[in-house]
Amino acid sequence: MTEKRVLLSPLDPVHDIGLKMIKNALDEAGHTTFLLPPDVTPGEIVEEALDRKAEVILLSRTLGYGVAELLGRFVDLVEGAGIRHKVRLGIGGMAIKPEIAAELGFDQGFGPKTPVEEAVAFVEGRNYVPPKGGKKKEKRNLVGDRTYAYHHQGIRTLLEKISEKTLEWFDGVESPGIRRAELREAGLAGEKDYLTISDASIKDYFSQGILPSGLRLISPEERKGLQDMISAGRVENPRILQRNPRHPLVFIQYGTGCPFMDIAHIKGTEAWGADGVVHFDPSWGAKTEGLLAGLLSHEENGSVLTEENLELIKKALEPSTLWQVRAHRGLNTPETVLLAGEAGADLTKINPVYGSLGGGTDPERLLADAIKAMQYAARYAMPFDMPTNEELCGVPAYKAFAGMLIVTHLGLEMGAKPVLQPLFCYSPEMMLGGQMEDNYIDYNAAKVMALRRIIDAPIWAGAPIGFLTHTEERVQSAVSTSFHAGMAASLDIEGISIASADEAYSGGPITLPARIDTLQGTGEAFRFLGSSRMQPTSRAEEWAEELMTNIHGVLKEVAENGSFLDSLYQGILGSQKEGAYPGRNGRRTVQEIK
């Protein structure tokens, strides 16, 4: 490389930081630079260029009224002065791009996001090749190096006891959900045996092609259009929100009803930094025995679970995106996990405690199905998280956590990798108890501290973080999410699910900009904190101890009862008084194996 003499002139005093950075890089590379003060005329720049025998002139200027003509005259002056063929001219600034540089007569234009290296390459007369794979986004493992070692031996002993009895029971039962999953495995989904244990709506669809109301088939043209859009809109530079290796992965839930709109939301949120997306199925699916087939669109909240819909969505995902398909409630959980595994999902969601006490499914049915689902999760190496959303019904956190820990142990016994999901929320328990009157940090921190002291398991706070703190106002909503994300980053947890800025709005579907709002907020929270942390007060410590004591107490009660299932019906893990009602969907469908 030959050293160059470079004149740099910031015609815009406000925006000369870019030029200063380029100057530093050029100095470092051994070139001779001359930085002019702002507010010089084109004539003065040319005089300097002549005096200094400049070989390259770099200007920075924001376009505005009359500026193009000013720059045009500058280029003319360089030519008139007889040095145009000896001097290469570059222009940088807001709104500058190659087309404008060509119109102005410069040799190259640098936009606002130009890397310094590109300007250096221009000075040195090289082609600029952007570095490859420098900050390429990779798919991250949510479980990380968590060992699942118990730190609380008393709790461990109780969980082993409860688990053993539960699995004994499971070995002797069967359900239509388990049976259908086995039929699907055998390639018989939608066939006669499958349909005899499915609901009428599913039978009607497979035998007569009648779609349940609100559903329609997606046409091949629509599908083609979508594929074109996806291939044209690959996310080249997804934003990376995390600033530190211990910052949590960020998940969003999609489920607009239509896989096309879902995909538009997925592609938008991937670009804006979502690390994972959660498939959100419609609520009526939880009450139906059997799954549909085909590419289906739905006009309500939630996207229909079919093999074809899942395949379509999978194809649209970027390689770095984690994909979760939920199976935490309803009558098709084993089949759902099977479908998800086959479709290439990374994660699933199973929690028979929440699914039965807060999700409307019968405890007996869901427990049997959930254990089968865990077996599939293990087979497809899909970690599953356990949402504790019964807390939102009014169940105290310690009870929800006791249930979650039982499911954790069951999952480990099945060879799966369970992920703890405490809520970061302003729950009814807090509203009544006043633990969040002063701040939102202490109690949420206490939850994480307690769980960490019981078991070394991954934690994914949900779902979404800041539940019941959001209002319909978008800035409030996004800021609340971002503060909760900052708290999550301070607590070294593995993942968070974030809301959109539409979280509190229930009048219609969530919009993509509302999702981007909170991704932006989350990114800013991580940027703001970096490796620093939010600091809980000493109350967090007290509450963590209290939580552990209470969890231990509940588990003792379950163990004394002798049956996890019966404990669910009896309200030991959340009573009717507290707002937990054992669900009725699928009641009395579990049979003993003869």
Added chain:
Amino acid sequence: MEAKARVVDALDIETFLICKNEEEGRRISAGLMKSMGCSDFDLVFIHHEGIGARVRIRAYVNRPGDRYTWLEGGDGDD
């Protein structure tokens, strides 16, 4: 007084446009505002990645120093 006259200063449109690049996003934004009958507008924010661009497009109704439409009287909200 027409509804628009009650806008204190500006209308912001926060949306996401499906488009090939930022350039196309700018053009679509300008077209959108013109189609809505707004001539005094600005693209406050645009970022393109993947399938489209997140934008904030602003249409000014009253700028400081104007004769404010909301002072011009009249009633009703037609």
Added chain:
Amino acid sequence: MKIVGIAGTAKNTGKTTTTMTLIETACEQGVPLAVTSIGLDGEELDQVTGLPKPRLELPAGAFLVTAEHCISGGTAELEVLKELRAQTPLGKLQLARVLQKGRVLMAGPNNQRDLNEVAQSLEGREADVLLVDGALNRMAPLAGTDLFVLATGAARSNNLAALQRETQTLVRVLKLPGLPPREKSTFSYILNNRGIKGLGTDSLLSRERVERIFSSCREVKEIFIRGVLTGEAFSRLGSMINPEGCRLIISNPINLLLGEDLKELDRAVEVWQKAGGELGVEFPLDLRAVTINPFFPDWQEKGGFYQPRYVEEEALKRYLSSLKVPVINVVREGGSRLWSTVFGEN
């Protein structure tokens, strides 16, 4: 092959409309042509103002020179014949021929030397005319063209009296006669009784520079400036030396127009010539016509955008009719008058 430069005094003064009119007329008259631009032409919206631009359409058989990234930017079917050496921000220049007529996107040579390469690449090819569309207010790359058209109008100034004064200055300078330097020189010099002396610089841009160089001169026979002489420097020069009997020769007329203040230049020329100084250029331009455009983009300071507006056409024409060069409203008067004015016998 005749090279026609179409320069403007500002954006939106009608360069491309003038170029397009010449293309259409060439087509009607069966004159084979080539086209290029010293900036960027043919985009839908102006890169700077965001307002719609006139489209650039070429007939089958026409040659064009445009940058690599612009080749597929139009609707015309093109055959690339040759890649040139010249570089632009949009890639290397390509010589292409139109196979099927249509719109083209054109980003061509940004300086005189590269324009020469473009002209050379057309040698021996079937093109009688090379039209070079200007950009913004830029003129320097067009200094070596055979025929020159200046486009001006309300976009330059919607104050018609001011526009008239300014255009008069431009025409006066652009029509400066050829005056061969006594010495064949590759540098700027002063010639006096003691002989020739180099100026030490090609250009005189500032008052201070003139004061430094001419502090001990009074009587000078000839001054030759290869580079730029600004109005400011010219004005100081006229007061430092005695213009009477002195030949002041600039390389080309455009090099007199690159300073900031055209009024000052006009006064300097006036003073110089009245005092008996000779003023001429080594390479004269053949200014054939001034084309006028009533359109102007009105900058809305409040909104930060441009709004399209017009001045009254008749008034514009009236103000500029006193120029000592044909003045043509291309849109009103059509292509044949423009064509015969540009290419007719002078």
